[in-house]
Amino acid sequence: MISVDDVTDSRLDDFRDLATADRRPDRPGGRGLVIAEGTVVVGRLLESRYPVRALLGVERRIGELDLSGVDAPAYVASADTMARVVGFHLNRGVLAVADRPVQPTAGEIIDGARVVAVLEGVQDHENLGSIFRNAAALGIDGVLLGAGCSDPLYRRSVRVSMGHVLRVPFATFDEWPNGLDQLRERGFTIAALTPRADAVSLRSLGDFERVAVLLGSEGPGLTPVALAASDLAVRIPMAGGVDSLNVATAAAVAFYELAGKLSSADGRYLGGAADPR
Amino acid sequence: MISVDDVTDSRLDDFRDLATADRRPDRPGGRGLVIAEGTVVVGRLLESRYPVRALLGVERRIGELDLSGVDAPAYVASADTMARVVGFHLNRGVLAVADRPVQPTAGEIIDGARVVAVLEGVQDHENLGSIFRNAAALGIDGVLLGAGCSDPLYRRSVRVSMGHVLRVPFATFDEWPNGLDQLRERGFTIAALTPRADAVSLRSLGDFERVAVLLGSEGPGLTPVALAASDLAVRIPMAGGVDSLNVATAAAVAFYELAGKLSSADGRYLGGAADPR
Incomplete structure (x- = not known):
């Protein structure tokens, strides 16, 4: 001192x-x-x-x-x-x-993960930080950045994340949306979160071996190429007349639901024996 | 003009x-x-x-x-x-x-509701506004204010709620926590959300006829008297080492899960036939 x-x-x-x-x-x-x-x-x-x-x-x-x-x-x-x-x-x-450490590659994160978040076009530093906070709390193994995202290590993101951006591994895909193929090759189901009415309700999904939640920015949402590169479109069931939740809040709901839908969940995400599902 | x-x-x-x-x-x-x-x-x-x-x-x-x-x-x-x-x-x-209209009484909100949020000590105007936004999106029928909450109609709350504080009915309990008896008398299960490890995981709850989610402030959480006046303590399963979510985010996860656990759900909350649960 x-x-x-x-x-x-x-x-x-x-x-x-x-x-x-x-x-x-x-x-x-x-x-x-x-x-x-x-x-x-x-x-x-x-x-x-x-x-x-x-x-x-x-x-x-x-x-x-x-x-x-x-x-x-x-x-x-x-x-x-x-x-x-x-x-x-x-x-x-x-x-x-x-200083910044050497970050893992997308492939390294994918290899060790069962549930990841994939972001496209999330520029708002507060939303980005909140997504990392929620990812840490709800057992997401890593965050993968597609095109158009801000730097998660920007000061405001670090603060809003409560420091969890320093703990949850993240990497940027070299190619977008082709980088998503790395996930699919390793057995991930890529679930794109969207408010579209024709998407499948989060509640009606079955179990997954490995799952990636694809999240777009508040406002424009996911690009058509990202949606086309996903395996299914999922939505949070909303009450009539309400357009959408904040993207970080929607992410939290999706993280909660999808982390609970991993087949043969080993308790790592769920808090152990008190969680029978 | x-x-x-x-x-x-x-x-x-x-x-x-x-x-x-x-x-x-x-x-x-x-x-x-x-x-x-x-x-x-x-x-x-x-x-x-x-x-x-x-x-x-x-x-x-x-x-x-x-x-x-x-x-x-x-x-x-x-x-x-x-x-x-x-x-x-x-x-x-x-x-x-x-101008402010005459607000409904707590009893009037309770009579027509199946799922309500009850807040204690939520003073932060942004959290309060976000809770109303999330309540509107996720099908909560009304918000009941216990002791120590800020005014939901404060300018910043109105803005952060995206105007939903003007749509979701709310009322203040005259007595706290005794006002909770009004809920119990009308068949509501009062579920207190807490990070305590001995609480029941949200995932392992059964169905409810009517349910009230009791939420405390970020930081101190619910008071002992409020916890004692609830029917059960529930927690969001968290990954190891992470203390908690923001209160409005935790509320969203609880709203999502509990609105889906209403027995004989009529589709009002769930988005209709596409939601089998």
Whole structure:
């Protein structure tokens, strides 16, 4: 733990101007650093395989973290100094920054998974983060990104996901929608979630050996090519006159239902013996 | 349609300083006006039984609405005039304001319902609005408010609910948790949603004649008195190590599952013949 009170200290550069800095690796000057905010998310970062570069926080929040085994400096500053470095008042009181690890390939995720989410065109960072939070809670083994998705490691997605984007494995398909063939070759049923009235109700599905839930963006939904590349279209039964749920909420309902429809479910998803289905 | 360009025009007073005005009827000076923002939500307000007082919008957005049968003035202004009246730039471009109608009593909602949500301590306006949106989509007949909930008609709740707070009937229990007796007397099973490991999994529940889902706030959850007043504690089966879903997301999963467990379901909730369960 290192006290810092000089806002120009170059050791704090990773934390500077967070509201405007664009750290995406695919943008000019972007370094792709991963930012975690608040003790819960920073704690999940510390438990993850992401290489932590540094922490910055007020003394009380830094003190709430388990820093044993953390090989990175923890800078302690006043709330005012933090606000001037970061560019806004941070009421969560602690930040950590990490490099991106090498991500698994889509094939690696598919090999070890029984139920995955596949996203197309999900650009909204809050929806993306919420989908990862819901995936973690409901036992989804990995998230595969098709065309047009935002970066799950963008700061706001990390925050909204409650840090679960750092735990749920994800990968981007090299080809879209042809990458879906990798799923089908390994025995996955690809179920596209859509509000279309002619889709099969989620409630009436049978069991699956392995299943992929294909989710489109709120608004336009899945593209015709993605729908055509899926094995079946499924819908959440909706009350009359209501167009649709938020995409992350719809994802949660589908995750819940489909994770319960895995044949010979081993209890991993279902919470064990108390779940007879 | 009446053009207005004087920002001090008293006919626009209902729309003034929305970011700071507190319109709650239980606060000094609060008139309890209901504010709808954007064409979708304003459209739902116009279709509701709420007595509309006036609309204010830019010409293009006002033009997108069906104003036939609307007995209230529609003021058309420039985006700049609107921003100066409202107090911020409103990118949804149209507002409507309504009085509160007389709300049904808890007993009236219960009499006509088969599945209801009961909330305790849900103060966050976004969570409250999302719960109403999810309730509308998933066929919940009404929402009953126990102790400690915010006002569902607060501006942000109305917006986040996509206007469904204006459609899904709601009422506040006069007594808490004793009001729950009204549900039990009418044959409802009261299922309290909790992350507790000793609760029954949602998946293993049988059918119900009538069911009430009891939901607490994110964080503290249901109070011991509310849990004690319920008939059973139910949980969403969660993957290991993940504490919980957002309360509105958890509500959606519970609504989906419980609305499908109504015995002799008549298709109203389930989307008709395509849903055999």
